Amino acid sequence: MATRETDAADTVDTYEYATYAPTPEICPSCCMPIPAGQLTRRGMFARQDGPAVVAYWHTRCVRADGSR
Numbered sequence: 001m002a003t004r005e006t007d008a009a010d011t012v013d014t015y016e017y018a019t020y021a022p023t024p025e026i027c028p029s030c031c032m033p034i035p036a037g038q039l040t041r042r043g044m045f046a047r048q049d050g051p052a053v054v055a056y057w058h059t060r061c062v063r064a065d066g067s068r
C-alpha cells in the first residue's frame, strides 16, 4: 500500500479568518502578547464563566485540528 506524504500545509481549522491585530492582544493559547499589526488568527474564545469573546491567536499557535 502506498502511503501519501502529507505536508503540514493543511489549513483546515475552526478559526474565522486570518487578520491583522487592530490593537495589542494577548494570545489565549500561550498568554504571550501580540503586537498591533501582526498577522493573527481571529476567532471566538469560549469562556467557561461568560459569553464567547473575540480573540486573536498567533498563527503559530493555531493547530490544523482546531484545538486551542
Ligand SMILES: [Zn+2]
Residues within 6 Å of the ligand: 027, 028, 029, 030, 031, 032, 057, 058, 061
Ligand atoms: Zn500564541
